[in-house]
Amino acid sequence: MIEYSKNFRLYITTCLRNPRYNPETMVMVTILNFMITEQGLREQLLATTVAHERPDLQEKKEQLIIESAKNRDTLYNIETQILEVLSSSEGNVLEDENAINILSSSKVLSEDIQEKQIIAVATETEIDDARQKYVPVAKHSAILFFCISELANIDPMYQYSLGWFLNLFVNANLKSPKSKDLNERLQNLNEYFTKSIYENVCRSLFEKDKLVISFVMCIGILTSRVSVLVLLLVYKEHD
Known part of the structure; x- marks a missing residue:
């Protein structure tokens, strides 16, 4: 017989993106999700961009x-x-x-x-x-990260680390075409990084899944643009 101690704690980690447990287990445990949030990633990417650009x-x-x-x-x-x-x-x-x-x-x-x-x-x-002024780059790049994160739903093998993603982002800041015009520079950054992400991810995908990543990235980018347009329209109506 082992006496029960109220100070006893058991910590278990899992690599599953969305672990599912039965209700009996859920009421007895506290689940902590350490996945980075979109807002947190935006701030990190914004700081990286400004550190290189300004x-x-x-x-x-x-x-x-x-x-x-x-x-x-x-x-x-x-x-x-x-x-x-x-x-x-x-x-x-x-x-x-x-x-x-x-x-x-x-x-x-x-x-x-x-x-x-x-x-x-x-x-x-x-x-x-x-x-x-550099927020559009951070927002665009954060969307791409969560797009490629969705690939794990297709095959658990398709998982990409944040460090790998940030390394590609830094390379895009260094290698993308320069321009004195800010809007043109932002566009160059987004286009270069989008192409870089697509090419690097495709190297690790089966041929049948390459069309999927194109579709997911396209939907993610277009959805963000539609959201911005809706917010602008709502703002103008209230104004």
């Missing part, structure tokens, strides 16, 4: 994130220091010269940090506006 923006954004974190940490330390001064002071705080000096310097430093934060927020907004 490294100045990416570097500036990273510096702003670090600076904002340091400012928040400094503000927290200032607040802690003020609370310590108020709690440790005896008698009237206004008569304690050391406490007055600490409070004065803390106020000056706090105002300076708040001004920096306001500038940082405005700068970050400008950077994000510039980054948004």
Whole structure:
């Protein structure tokens, strides 16, 4: 006989994309899906694209994130220091010269940090506006990833890693035709990457399944375009 412990936990992993269990099992377990979401993949692809196309923006954004974190940490330390001064002071705080000096310097430093934060927020907004111009590439590429992920429903052998996909995406950023015109550059990126994905995936498919990937990719791209058109029409009607 083995005594039951409430602290006992059993973790099981599976490579199945959509595991199915009977109701009796489902009520006793917690299932965690570690598959990347479309929104998360878009953000990752957007950061990769901006890092290659506008490294100045990416570097500036990273510096702003670090600076904002340091400012928040400094503000927290200032607040802690003020609370310590108020709690440790005896008698009237206004008569304690050391406490007055600490409070004065803390106020000056706090105002300076708040001004920096306001500038940082405005700068970050400008950077994000510039980054948004590359969203179509990230959205298009994310759709392609989930299109090829569907191939596992045809044959379990057709599975492709995120690392492999990201490597192809980086190569597309490096090798696709350059252009000073942003719209043309975005189109070049999408066309080059679409062709690259199709050719690389087809190498691992049976001949009978090559038409399927063409169909799936076409439907995925057209569906995303239709969704954008519907949103634009709805926006115009409300406007």
